Amino acid sequence: MENKTGYIKRAVSSMSNETFISLFMISVLIIFFGIACAIVPNFYLPMNILNLIMNYWYIILLGIGVTFLLVTGNFDMSVGGVIAMTGVLAVYFSQSAEVLKNPLAVGLGLPYGVALALALLCALAAGGVNAFFIVKLKVPSIIVTLGTMMLARGVAQVVTLGAQRNTSLPDIFGVIGNASIPGTPIKISVVIMAGLVLIAVILEKTTIFGRRTYLIGANKEAARLSGVRVERHLTYLFLASALLAGITGILMASEFKAGISNRATGFEFDALVITLLGGTNINGGFGSVLGTVVGALVLAVVTSVATGMLLSPDWQFVLKGTVTFLAILAQRYALDRRKG
Amino acid sequence: MKDTNMDSKRVEFDQTHKWNLIVKKYYIYAVLLLIIIVFSVMKLDKVVFFGRGHFLSPASVTNLLRSAVPILTLSGAFTLLMISGNIDLSVGSAMSLNAVVYSFMILNGFNMGVAFFLTLIVGIVCGFINGYLVQKLRITPVIATLVTLSLFKGVALLIVPNGVSAIKGTADKIMPVWINDYARQKVFLDLPVAFFVAVLVIILLIIVQRKTILGKYAAAVGGNRTAAELSGINATQVVWLLYILVGLMAAMAGIARASYMSMGNPLSGDGMELDNIIAVLLGGTAFTGGEGSVAKTVVGALIIMCVTTGMMTVVPPYWQLVVKGSVLILAVALNTTLVKVRVEA
Numbered sequence: 001m002e003n004k005t006g007y008i009k010r011a012v013s014s015m016s017n018e019t020f021i022s023l024f025m026i027s028v029l030i031i032f033f034g035i036a037c038a039i040v041p042n043f044y045l046p047m048n049i050l051n052l053i054m055n056y057w058y059i060i061l062l063g064i065g066v067t068f069l070l071v072t073g074n075f076d077m078s079v080g081g082v083i084a085m086t087g088v089l090a091v092y093f094s095q096s097a098e099v100l101k102n103p104l105a106v107g108l109g110l111p112y113g114v115a116l117a118l119a120l121l122c123a124l125a126a127g128g129v130n131a132f133f134i135v136k137l138k139v140p141s142i143i144v145t146l147g148t149m150m151l152a153r154g155v156a157q158v159v160t161l162g163a164q165r166n167t168s169l170p171d172i173f174g175v176i177g178n179a180s181i182p183g184t185p186i187k188i189s190v191v192i193m194a195g196l197v198l199i200a201v202i203l204e205k206t207t208i209f210g211r212r213t214y215l216i217g218a219n220k221e222a223a224r225l226s227g228v229r230v231e232r233h234l235t236y237l238f239l240a241s242a243l244l245a246g247i248t249g250i251l252m253a254s255e256f257k258a259g260i261s262n263r264a265t266g267f268e269f270d271a272l273v274i275t276l277l278g279g280t281n282i283n284g285g286f287g288s289v290l291g292t293v294v295g296a297l298v299l300a301v302v303t304s305v306a307t308g309m310l311l312s313p314d315w316q317f318v319l320k321g322t323v324t325f326l327a328i329l330a331q332r333y334a335l336d337r338r339k340g
Numbered sequence: 341m342k343d344t345n346m347d348s349k350r351v352e353f354d355q356t357h358k359w360n361l362i363v364k365k366y367y368i369y370a371v372l373l374l375i376i377i378v379f380s381v382m383k384l385d386k387v388v389f390f391g392r393g394h395f396l397s398p399a400s401v402t403n404l405l406r407s408a409v410p411i412l413t414l415s416g417a418f419t420l421l422m423i424s425g426n427i428d429l430s431v432g433s434a435m436s437l438n439a440v441v442y443s444f445m446i447l448n449g450f451n452m453g454v455a456f457f458l459t460l461i462v463g464i465v466c467g468f469i470n471g472y473l474v475q476k477l478r479i480t481p482v483i484a485t486l487v488t489l490s491l492f493k494g495v496a497l498l499i500v501p502n503g504v505s506a507i508k509g510t511a512d513k514i515m516p517v518w519i520n521d522y523a524r525q526k527v528f529l530d531l532p533v534a535f536f537v538a539v540l541v542i543i544l545l546i547i548v549q550r551k552t553i554l555g556k557y558a559a560a561v562g563g564n565r566t567a568a569e570l571s572g573i574n575a576t577q578v579v580w581l582l583y584i585l586v587g588l589m590a591a592m593a594g595i596a597r598a599s600y601m602s603m604g605n606p607l608s609g610d611g612m613e614l615d616n617i618i619a620v621l622l623g624g625t626a627f628t629g630g631e632g633s634v635a636k637t638v639v640g641a642l643i644i645m646c647v648t649t650g651m652m653t654v655v656p657p658y659w660q661l662v663v664k665g666s667v668l669i670l671a672v673a674l675n676t677t678l679v680k681v682r683v684e685a
C-alpha cells in the first residue's frame with residue numbers, strides 16, 4: 001500500500017506543471033460531467049455531448065488565439081468587437097450596390113471572395129493596432145485591447161447605423177455558416193474549428209514557434225537575450241488572434257445571413273474564462289490549446305446544467321464568475337501542494 | 341571652446357526639456373479648452389452664442405455637469421488606485437449593483453438615510469472583495485476584477501425580478517418621488533446635491549493625494565513595490581484601502597445614478613470602467629503606476645463628458661463607441677509620449 005502511494009507521488013512529481021494541471025482539469029471535467037449525468041436526465045447521450053461541443057465552437061475558436069497570448073502574459077479583449085466588425089463588414093462588402101430606398105440594404109457589391117478577404121484584412125488591421133501599441137509603445141495589453149474593442153464595435157455600429165444589415169445578400173453568403181457534412185449534423189464551422197485547433201496544437205507542441213511562445217511567457221528578458229525576436233513574435237500572435245476573431249465573425253454572419261452590430265458582446269470574457277479553466281497560468285508561462293478545449297467543455301457542462309435545472313439566464317454571470325474564480329484557486333492550490 | 345559648445349548644447353537641452361515639462365503640465369487644460377471652443381463654434385449658424393441650444397448655454401452646461409456626477413465621483417479614487425499600479429475593471433458593475441440595491445431599498449420603504457448608509461456598506465464590501473482577491477489571494481488585478489465584474493453584474497441582475505429590466509415603480513409598488521431629490525433637485529446654481537458631493541469628494545481626494553501619507557504611499561507602491569515594502573510601507577494595506585475607497589465611491593456613483601434615473605438599472609454602469617481609464621490616461625497618470633494627478637483626471641473626465649455630449653448634437657448616437665474608442669487610443673498614445681518626460685529627468 002505504502003509503495004503504491006509512493007509510486008503515485010513520484011509519478012506526480014516527475015510530471016511537468018503543465019501536464020499536472022491538464023490532468024487536473026480533465027479530472028475536474030470528468031467529475032462535473034458525472035455530476036451533470038446524475039442530476040440532468042439523458043445528459044450522457046452522445047448526441048448531447050456532441051451538441052455541447054458544437055454549440056461552443058466559436059468560443060473555442062477564439063480561445064486558440066487568446067490562449068497563445070495569455071501564455072505570453074498578454075490579454076486580448078478586442079475579440080468580441082472584432083467579430084462584430086468583421087461580420088458586419090463582410091455583409092456590407094458583399095451586399096449588392098443597387099441604390100435602394102433603405103440605406104441598410106445598399107452595400108459595395110463586391111464579389112463574395114473579395115468581400116471576405118477585405119473583411120479579414122480589416123480584422124487584421126485591428127490586430128495590427130493592438131500589436132503596435134502593445135509591442136512598440138509598451139502599453140499594457142488590457143488597456144489597448146479594450147480600446148480596440150470599442151473601436152471595432154463602434155465601426156460595426158456605424159456601418160449598420162446601430163442596427164443590422166440583412167437584406168440583398170447573395171445566396172452564397174449563407175452557405176458556409178449553415179452547411180454541414182452530408183449525412184451528419186456536424187456543421188462546417190465546427191470542422192473549421194477542429195482543423196484550426198489541430199493546427200494550433202501542432203504549432204504549439206512541435207514547432208520552434210510554440211517553444212518560443214512559452215519562453216516569452218516564462219521570462220521575456222531571457223527570451224530576448226537568447227535571441228528570440230520577442231516583438232515580432234508578439235505581433236504575430238496579436239495578428240493571429242484578430243484573424244481568428246475575423247474568421248469567427250464571418251462564420252457567424254453567414255450562419256444568420258446578417259451583420260448584427262451587437263453580436264458577440266461578452267465573448268472576450270468567455271474566451272478568457274475557458275482559457276483560464278483550461279489551466280493556462282494567469283501570469284503566463286504555461287498553458288495549452290487542448291486545455292482550453294477542456295475548459296470550454298467544463299463551461300459548456302456547467303452552463304447547460306444550469307439551464308437544465310431551469311435557472312434563469314440571469315445566473316450565467318454569477319456562474320461564470322464563480323467557476324473562473326474556483327479554477328484559479330484550484331490551480332494555485334494544486335501547484336502549491338505539489339511543491340510542498 | 342569645447343566647453344562652451346557643451347554648455348550651449350546643455351542649455352538647448354534644458355530649453356526643450358522645459359518645454360516638454362510645460363506641455364506635460366498644461367496640455368490637458370488646453371485640450372479641454374479646445375474641445376469646448378470647437379463644440380461652441382460648431383453650430384453657431386443656427387443658434388446664438390450662449391443662447392438656447394448652444395453648447396455653452398446655462399441649461400446645457402448644468403445638464404452636462406449633472407450627468408457627469410457618477411464619473412466625477414468615481415474617477416478620483418480610480419486615479420489613486422492606478423497610481424498604486426493596480427486597476428479595477430469591476431467599477432461599472434459595482435456601480436450598477438449599488439444603483440440596484442439602493443433603488444430596491446427605496447422601493448421597499450426604507451428611508452433615504454438608511455438606504456444610503458446600507459448601500460455604502462455594499463460598496464465597501466465590493467471593494468473589500470476586490471482587495472482580498474488581489475492582495476491576499478494574489479490574483480492579477482485584471483483577472484480578479486474581471487471575475488468580480490461578472491459576479492457583481494450577476495448579483496445585480498438577480499436582484500431585479502424576472503420579466504422586468506430594472507428596479508422601478510410598478511402598479512402596486514410606487515417608487516417614492518423623493519428618490520430624485522439627491523441627484524435632480526436643484527439646490528444651488530441649478531445643480532443638485534449630488535454634484536456638490538462629487539466636488540467635495542474631488543477636493544478631499546486631491547488633498548489626500550497631495551498632502552497625506554496615503555497619497556505618498558500609493559505613489560511609492562506604484563513606483564516600486566519592493567522598495568516601498570523594504571522601506572516599511574505596508575503595501576498590502578495601502579492597496580487594499582484604495583480598493584475599498586474605489587468600492588465606496590462606486591456606491592456613491594451608483595446612488596447618484598439611481599437617484600438621477602429614479603430606477604435601478606443593472607446595466608447602467610456598463611462601460612464606466614472604460615470612461616474612468618480614459619479619464620485617468622488623459623490626465624497623464626502613468627498606467628504602470630507611480631505618478632499621476634487626481635485633479636488632471638477630473639479634467640480628463642470633463643473632456644470625455646464634453647466629447648460625448650457634444651458629439652450627440654452633431655452625429656447620431658451610434659458614432660459614440662467609435663469616438664470613445666478613438667479617444668482612448670489617442671489618450672494612450674499621448675500618455676506614452678508624455679509619461680517619458682519625467683519631472684526629475
